[in-house]
Amino acid sequence: MSETVEKIQAIEANAASAIGAAETLAELEDARVRYLGRKAELNDILKSIATLPAEEKGPVGKAGNQTRGKLEQLLAARQESLETAELNQLLEQDRLDISLPGSPAIGGGSLHPISRTRREIEDVFIGMGYQVAEGPEVEKVHYNFDALNHSPNHPAREWTDTFYFQDDVLLRTHTSPVQIRVMEQQPPPVFVIVPGKVYRRDSDATHTPMFHQIEGLAVDEGITLTDLRGTLLEFSKAIFGDQREVRLRPHFFPFTEPSVEVDVSCFKCGGKGFLKDGARCNLCKGTGWIEILGAGMVDPNVFSYVRESGYDPETVQGFAFGMGVERIAFLKHGIPDLRLFYENDLRMLGQFESFGISSGGRV
Amino acid sequence: MRVPMQWLNEYCDSGLEIAQLAERLAMTGTEVERIGRHGASSDEFFVVGKVLTCEKHPDADKLSVTTVDVGDGEAKTIVCGAPNVTAGLTVPVVLPGGELPGGMKIKKAKLRGVESNGMILSERELEISEDHDGIMVLDESLRAGTALAEVFPPGQDVLELEITPNRPDCLGVHGIAREVHAITGKPLAELQTGPKPKGSESYTIEVENHALCPRFTARIFRGVTVGPSPLWLKQRLSAAGQRPINNVVDITNYVMLLTGQPMHAFDMDKIRGEKIIVRNAVAGEKVTTLDGIEREVDEQTVLVCDAEGPTAIAGIMGGAVSEVSDSTTNVLLEIANWNGPNIHRTSQLLALRSEASGRFEKGLSVQLPLEVQEIASAFMVELTGAELVSETIDVASDTASPQPIRLRANRVTGLLGTDIPIERCAEILERLDFAVAIDGDELDATPPHYRAADVTREADLIEEVARVDGVDKFPATLPAAPTAIGRLSGAQQLKRAYEDLLAANGFHEAITWSFINDAAIDALAPDGKLAIERLKIANPLSEDQSVMRPLVLPGLLEAAKHNFARGAEAVKLFEIGAVYGGTVDDPREHTALALLISGDTTAKTWRSQPEGGDFYALKGVVEALASSSGVSIGFAPVDAAARPYLIPGRSAELLIGDDSIGYLGELHPTVAKQHDVPSAVAVELNLGLVAEELPSAVTYEAISTFPPAREDIAVVVDSNVPAADVVDVVHASGGRMLKEATVFDVFEGEQVGEGKKSLAIRLTYSAPDRTLTDKDTEKARASITKKLEEIGGALRG
Numbered sequence A: 001m002s003e004t005v006e007k008i009q010a011i012e013a014n015a016a017s018a019i020g021a022a023e024t025l026a027e028l029e030d031a032r033v034r035y036l037g038r039k040a041e042l043n044d045i046l047k048s049i050a051t052l053p054a055e056e057k058g059p060v061g062k063a064g065n066q067t068r069g070k071l072e073q074l075l076a077a078r079q080e081s082l083e084t085a086e087l088n089q090l091l092e093q094d095r096l097d098i099s100l101p102g103s104p105a106i107g108g109g110s111l112h113p114i115s116r117t118r119r120e121i122e123d124v125f126i127g128m129g130y131q132v133a134e135g136p137e138v139e140k141v142h143y144n145f146d147a148l149n150h151s152p153n154h155p156a157r158e159w160t161d162t163f164y165f166q167d168d169v170l171l172r173t174h175t176s177p178v179q180i181r182v183m184e185q186q187p188p189p190v191f192v193i194v195p196g197k198v199y200r201r202d203s204d205a206t207h208t209p210m211f212h213q214i215e216g217l218a219v220d221e222g223i224t225l226t227d228l229r230g231t232l233l234e235f236s237k238a239i240f241g242d243q244r245e246v247r248l249r250p251h252f253f254p255f256t257e258p259s260v261e262v263d264v265s266c267f268k269c270g271g272k273g274f275l276k277d278g279a280r281c282n283l284c285k286g287t288g289w290i291e292i293l294g295a296g297m298v299d300p301n302v303f304s305y306v307r308e309s310g311y312d313p314e315t316v317q318g319f320a321f322g323m324g325v326e327r328i329a330f331l332k333h334g335i336p337d338l339r340l341f342y343e344n345d346l347r348m349l350g351q352f353e354s355f356g357i358s359s360g361g362r363v
Numbered sequence B: 001m002r003v004p005m006q007w008l009n010e011y012c013d014s015g016l017e018i019a020q021l022a023e024r025l026a027m028t029g030t031e032v033e034r035i036g037r038h039g040a041s042s043d044e045f046f047v048v049g050k051v052l053t054c055e056k057h058p059d060a061d062k063l064s065v066t067t068v069d070v071g072d073g074e075a076k077t078i079v080c081g082a083p084n085v086t087a088g089l090t091v092p093v094v095l096p097g098g099e100l101p102g103g104m105k106i107k108k109a110k111l112r113g114v115e116s117n118g119m120i121l122s123e124r125e126l127e128i129s130e131d132h133d134g135i136m137v138l139d140e141s142l143r144a145g146t147a148l149a150e151v152f153p154p155g156q157d158v159l160e161l162e163i164t165p166n167r168p169d170c171l172g173v174h175g176i177a178r179e180v181h182a183i184t185g186k187p188l189a190e191l192q193t194g195p196k197p198k199g200s201e202s203y204t205i206e207v208e209n210h211a212l213c214p215r216f217t218a219r220i221f222r223g224v225t226v227g228p229s230p231l232w233l234k235q236r237l238s239a240a241g242q243r244p245i246n247n248v249v250d251i252t253n254y255v256m257l258l259t260g261q262p263m264h265a266f267d268m269d270k271i272r273g274e275k276i277i278v279r280n281a282v283a284g285e286k287v288t289t290l291d292g293i294e295r296e297v298d299e300q301t302v303l304v305c306d307a308e309g310p311t312a313i314a315g316i317m318g319g320a321v322s323e324v325s326d327s328t329t330n331v332l333l334e335i336a337n338w339n340g341p342n343i344h345r346t347s348q349l350l351a352l353r354s355e356a357s358g359r360f361e362k363g364l365s366v367q368l369p370l371e372v373q374e375i376a377s378a379f380m381v382e383l384t385g386a387e388l389v390s391e392t393i394d395v396a397s398d399t400a401s402p403q404p405i406r407l408r409a410n411r412v413t414g415l416l417g418t419d420i421p422i423e424r425c426a427e428i429l430e431r432l433d434f435a436v437a438i439d440g441d442e443l444d445a446t447p448p449h450y451r452a453a454d455v456t457r458e459a460d461l462i463e464e465v466a467r468v469d470g471v472d473k474f475p476a477t478l479p480a481a482p483t484a485i486g487r488l489s490g491a492q493q494l495k496r497a498y499e500d501l502l503a504a505n506g507f508h509e510a511i512t513w514s515f516i517n518d519a520a521i522d523a524l525a526p527d528g529k530l531a532i533e534r535l536k537i538a539n540p541l542s543e544d545q546s547v548m549r550p551l552v553l554p555g556l557l558e559a560a561k562h563n564f565a566r567g568a569e570a571v572k573l574f575e576i577g578a579v580y581g582g583t584v585d586d587p588r589e590h591t592a593l594a595l596l597i598s599g600d601t602t603a604k605t606w607r608s609q610p611e612g613g614d615f616y617a618l619k620g621v622v623e624a625l626a627s628s629s630g631v632s633i634g635f636a637p638v639d640a641a642a643r644p645y646l647i648p649g650r651s652a653e654l655l656i657g658d659d660s661i662g663y664l665g666e667l668h669p670t671v672a673k674q675h676d677v678p679s680a681v682a683v684e685l686n687l688g689l690v691a692e693e694l695p696s697a698v699t700y701e702a703i704s705t706f707p708p709a710r711e712d713i714a715v716v717v718d719s720n721v722p723a724a725d726v727v728d729v730v731h732a733s734g735g736r737m738l739k740e741a742t743v744f745d746v747f748e749g750e751q752v753g754e755g756k757k758s759l760a761i762r763l764t765y766s767a768p769d770r771t772l773t774d775k776d777t778e779k780a781r782a783s784i785t786k787k788l789e790e791i792g793g794a795l796r797g
């Protein structure tokens, strides 16, 4: 073996140990320059091959190139491992203050509790196959009273009770006129609910002159009072929780016969009327029941107003119901004062920032 | 209506606790407002006392010191302030421990140095009458120490009922007793009727308008002694909420409260010309009513007159002319039936309501006056010492009797969804005083005269059967599945999508009043007068809420002001609701979407600066609304004349096609100041018009598999050239491979020259079939340059 080849082997051994000993990328670079750089001994040897005796040219060239290749591999491997270590060290030191607030995704707005409640009620009935209908707020006396079978001297017609623009034009006092408008436009069967603003000339602690109602109307052949009960029971369970019961009390409304007022069993005290500590339940005032809406079987006289659209009182029948959205929102969210609904105070509205997906009742 | 329990029990005693009875009534259609109490809360500590001695209080002029025997063997010292107290009187006493009506507790107490061991009571203190002139004096035969409850109850429960307008027959204690009978089956006591007349006097009664006065009856009583009513009667009247006056007037009130039929007693000797004429008023006629007020009535008003003029407004209020007084000896008792709607109308017109009008307006039975004359006579004779000297003088028009109504068992089941056998239907209807004849699976039921107006159809009979049988025990079923699919319409979905998008962008939803006022509308104009259609309410609750809002903006500004006043730093609100216009003959309304940002649109954070709520902040929101719904909304210079509340140069008209659907703009500083908000930018648009433009389903367009080429250009144009015009030119001239051109910077300054601006625009090209080269973009760029020159623009550097 020639002296030069031995020298190359010595270089390889030194270089390999220098590469292995490099603890930083800088030391590794030093090693690279020293052993593989242009001024490195190995480079000098390879450049001087031409001057070697002919029989040495082959073995020296081969050994030199092999050593270069090997060292390059060692360098690359060592570089990768050093880089990984350095990255790990860098990441180890990179610590955010995770307690700082995040950059806001815009968000932060809210739906009004009335809208939210309206949607919730709409969705329950949409699920039962109802469509949502709407109608004008500035309404004709014909639709608001006459076609809904209100007697000519019904107290609600009075100018002390209802807002009028002139004798035959008023602000609707309920969403019920839309019943007539829908039936005029569509033959039975009809399954609709009607959300909207309504107006009554009343302003005190428990009344605002503007409020929101949701009306329901189901007309087909063979719709019964027990169907009304079942429908409202399903509604009550969906809105106030699975354990709810409903109670029907006979009442009077001009456009339904029979008419009932509907109570739902109190979800605060479970219908017992008193709380766990024995105190009287203030939500249901100790009765165990909470009034939520008025309802009844559509009066035959109402059908006779829309007979031409296919409503023969002898063959079709149905039920109607109407509820106050504020009242449902009050019951669900405990908003204690009607006026809070219309002040639009951001401190109140802001409480309704979440999507409002809830487990059910407020209990 | 107030129903004292003792009175009710006299006619039908359910044997139930009052709470149970209230529940039964509530569950069968008689709404119970509350269970009240009249008089003392309990009978304990109320006794009969005998005044043994009575002397002047040593230190008080108006007080007496008495000793009273209350039956416990020990005379009690009681200080009394009544002028009529003397030794020997038999009096009601409340002893220490008792509680007066109204809640005052009686304790041993020193009055001006003298110990008092109870209290001698006046009628007012016992809530029997208004009388507080002195203490009550009881029958001297009563023994000292007798519980007062054995004489009369110091207190009793009162049912406070809400009678629905279809049931005027329940506006009397006996009517409620009939209900109790129907729902409990307990016996119903008939009303006591009067003696046979001791004479057959007649009287001239002329009724001119039978349509408005279907029946007028009268009876004549002679030898009347007017005086105070007996204790029991006064107490019942008071418990029912009626003030006792004298025996004749009290009888008319008592019998009305009992039967629901109002009546009027005339001092017969004061009826001028010995005749009664019932006629319509002449226009402008004036009547002085019992309350001493002269009232002008119209031609539809019915008057009860004597030979010289009006004595009463029929069915509403009597007049002073022939009022019963202490000296009255002969009484003509009028019991009439008046047309309900006309009484209602007149009562409205005169703004005059009475117990009588409240009953007549609901439409009473035409038969009822005949029955009630009999009942009232019994009291007149018994309590005033009078003699009845006439039969019932009856002037009546056609009084058709109720006709039978058919009830089919299958209709009962068909409507209610549950079976009620025809026999059960018959039983219920009979208990309700209907005459019933069963015919197989059907029956004919004839209502009693007092239900004839309310029950006219099969559906009405079914309601009666259902409510008494108990609707609450019917099962719950669901309708057969509807044939339609339940879903929201496009417009309804759009509304929800917008609500969600806005909430997700930091807007809170507001609901403001639909009615505002002229001042709030005019405050939108810097010069204080906004030209806009105003739909006005004829009978607003107040001027504050008298105009239907033509815009949502005033409501949102009011809400912003409310929040700034409570420490808010920025306000972002939206509202979706109706706005109104047109005229009362042709009113119009549409659904508007309104947005308001006042203050910054984003808050300062530890890593970013706040972004101001300006035109561009809200324009971005409008663009998001438009793109999220697939509707293109354009922007054009604002109609400054129509919208003086906006800064003209910082506002835009929102367009669909060429039509304005609303505005976007910054609020005029004067208007902002007027509303106490620092600044504001608002949007209002017609949501219905947006919904009409909703696109059909999106159709997929092929996407290129080749990467796009991008380059940025800078275009210098005159400052007043809208950026959109430049972008339009770029689009029009950039060839079909130019897919996007977006302004990403705007620069004005010396480098671009006076009156010029530089727009930096990023161009994105792509082709479906190849990767684009510099050659392609150079070609497009040349074409763009040429076209830009035509609008005075130049490509820079």
Ligand SMILES: [Zn+2]
Binding pocket: A266, A267, A268, A269, A270, A271, A272, A273, A274, A281, A282, A283, A284, A285, A286, A287, A288, A289
């Ligand atoms: Zn409760």
